[in-house]
Amino acid sequence: MSSSTAPIITSEVPAPFDPWSIRSRFPVLTREVRPGVPLVYLDNAATSLKPWSVIRAVQSYDTEFTANVHRGLHTLSEEATAAYEEARTSVARYIHARDESEIIFTRGTTESINLVALSFGRTRLQPGDEIVLTALEHHANLVPWLMLARERGVVLRYAELHPDGTLDLDSLDRQIGSRTRLVAFSGMSNVLGTLLPIAEIVARAQAVGAATLLDAAQLVAHGPLDVAALGVDFAAFSGHKMFGPTGIGILYGRRERLEAMPPVLGGGDMVLEVHRDRAEWNELPYKFEAGTPPIAQAIGLGAAVQFLAELDWDAITAHQQQLVASAQARLASISGVRLFSAPAYQNGGVVSFTVDGVHPHDLAQILDRRGVAIRAGQHCAMPLHETLGIPASARASFCLYNCQSEVESLAQAVEYACSVFHRSDSRSPNAARKSPADG
Amino acid sequence: MVDDFYREEILDHSQSSPYRGRLDRPDLVADGVNPLCGDRIHLELGLAPDGTIGAVRFDGSGCAISQASASMLAEQLEGKSADEARRFDRQAMLDLLGIPLTPARQKCCLLAWKTLQKALESASSTPAPTADVPAPCPRH
Structure with a gap:
């Protein structure tokens, strides 16, 4: 949580928002992506889930x-x-x-x-x-x-x-x-x-x-x-x-x-x-x-x-900022991750990032197999990606029903993707079954 | 760590393919783009005097599936006749990669194959080089 950098210091601390108080209203949150793999839905900027x-x-x-x-x-x-x-x-x-x-x-x-x-x-x-x-x-x-x-x-x-x-x-x-x-x-x-x-x-x-x-x-x-x-x-x-x-x-x-x-x-x-x-x-x-x-x-x-x-937006805003701050801190601790997102106190709930050596589409696919739904690509914002100087990014977007354990699921899935793509073995990096012809 | 989807073979082909590069004098060249992902493939084929595909190189950027597919396709093509290359169809390409792909990811896998079709099309619109009558390079 980046409250130390927040420019506004409120004297009243809102009662913390508990996402579990509301998750049961969203039926899709109870599904498994595949048997035994619960859904971690972090694609809310694309579309949000619907309550009953x-x-x-x-x-x-x-x-x-x-x-x-x-x-x-x-x-x-x-x-x-x-x-x-x-x-x-x-x-x-x-x-x-x-x-x-x-x-x-x-x-x-x-x-x-x-x-x-x-x-x-x-x-x-x-x-x-x-x-x-x-x-x-x-x-x-x-x-x-x-x-x-x-x-x-x-x-x-x-x-x-x-x-x-x-x-x-x-x-x-x-x-x-x-x-x-x-x-x-x-x-x-x-x-x-x-x-x-x-x-x-x-x-x-x-x-x-x-x-x-x-x-x-x-x-x-x-x-x-x-x-x-x-x-x-x-x-x-x-x-x-x-x-x-x-x-x-x-x-x-x-x-x-x-x-x-x-x-x-x-x-x-x-x-x-x-x-x-x-x-x-x-x-x-x-x-x-x-x-x-x-x-x-x-x-x-x-x-x-x-x-x-009907929602208590002061508490939810604090909750969303906390999710962003912890996701930013946790992802930043992973070697090769570059973050592209506004500071938590000025951020509504989106954390975009790249991982060196792992294309965002491959990252999204690996995360999906662990139940973590994120978006990869340019998110209908090509000029912004040109400004950032990256061809594409991975995006985790949070909203009120997301919880801290889902931040951890995201981070662990990213770590797994790194371990798959950043192989540390010393074997010859040539998988071709035969040698290529000379040009 | 070994993942059952991103197998060693696929990662090797995408990260360090011996087919990545350019030919000195390519006979057939084509470019392909997947606008959804931004994947790009540049494919170059060198033809032997008898019309068989002598050497294949590719260059490009994108996800592991698009780049590995290009490398595996290049490996398949070398030594094949143009007819054999034409008979290598969509399903053969998906089978070559050998992992179950969603429709969105199939486009990544098929990018190099589609680029090959463009290259072969450009070949059939110009006379094939023969041993006794040297034909000009179709890219001039």
Whole structure:
């Protein structure tokens, strides 16, 4: 635990969070990967496991009130619509939106950010206008802007990182200027775990009148999200990384922004009136929800938000920092391991690393055979890996249900991988059964 | 420590293959990339006057499976005729590596083999060199 380096010293020590108090709510945590090999799930940055409350909420739509929403007058349709809109209300309350009109259901973070690029970006940005990103963005908050840059001649600028993986605010100051129209940034890096200084970034954007978009895909599973306090114009996140279902996500937008934006997809439900030669758009948020939405998944997301709202986040934050700190310390003690992650006190729960002489894919495969699920590769962040100067990395990502014994399982599996690949025998290193022909 | 998946033979081939390197005058050259993993293979074949594969070298970077597969394929190919090389199919490559692979890892194993197919394709689109009529190197 790196509490000695923490800049904030709180007088009140929260009661420690016991992950075992919550693990039984997640059925996948009880499975074995193979007979006798329990699951150690450390791939939460890719997707989180689902609690029973979410599973049952999704199931209730298919077993009790299957119907389309906003259309029928029969009982089932009314029940489905009520459950769907209740989920929207839960999300609005949880993230402190002003009301439900600011909560748009999408397929996920990627679609949410694309919606902003296709609507706000296409109509509000002119050639030469600038969008400021950071060096640690996920492709979801990068490629839509690259596409917009190609289409509209918008210029992308990048704020750099400090060597410890935290954001260099001086670099951000140099990138933000009078041509900046949008600052789009991740609240938490999916590779380095870095928690970004959101308030400082928003203040700098607002100083030049630029809009702000928060990619909260990682952040939202690791602590409360208060869009009102943060003052962001847009926030995007996915259900499946916050203990909810796949195929559902949220775009939060300040009402004034959303009202000024044209719809992106046309179809049923997003219109008030349609004639042969014209159509009138529906009110918010329906203007941006064309066609039948993922109803069961939205209801499941509502259950996930209720699960999150009941948690003691002070204690969980301390727990997650402790997992990161012990994983960093334990992995650093293994010869050949190089760590790429932010300091624990500024880290939401991700530890990325490389092992000399062991490709991350081989490492992930060896770990999997010991039940330890991690991700290997570039984690949809190729520019960040170019900045770090590594072709790929291994990533262990923690969340509230992970426990200290799983850190030890991870470390022991990495040690085993080292022992397999770093053979210390003196035998001739030539396995070929025959000699190669001369060139 | 010996792992039953990353057997000694696979580690030897990936870490210190005698087939890693370049030929002075390769007749067939091809490159392959696995975008998912970033694995890269550069394959060079030298043909004997009778058209058989004389020497094989590879270069590249990536996981142990991709690099070991390239080395084991090179070992298989030397001395084979072009027809024999063409008959060495996908399944033969997976059997050669000899460990059970998930679909994602099969791509790693098959990268060198796919690169070989590219090299052989480039050969069939140009006249094969014969003993009495020296053909220009197809890579010029």
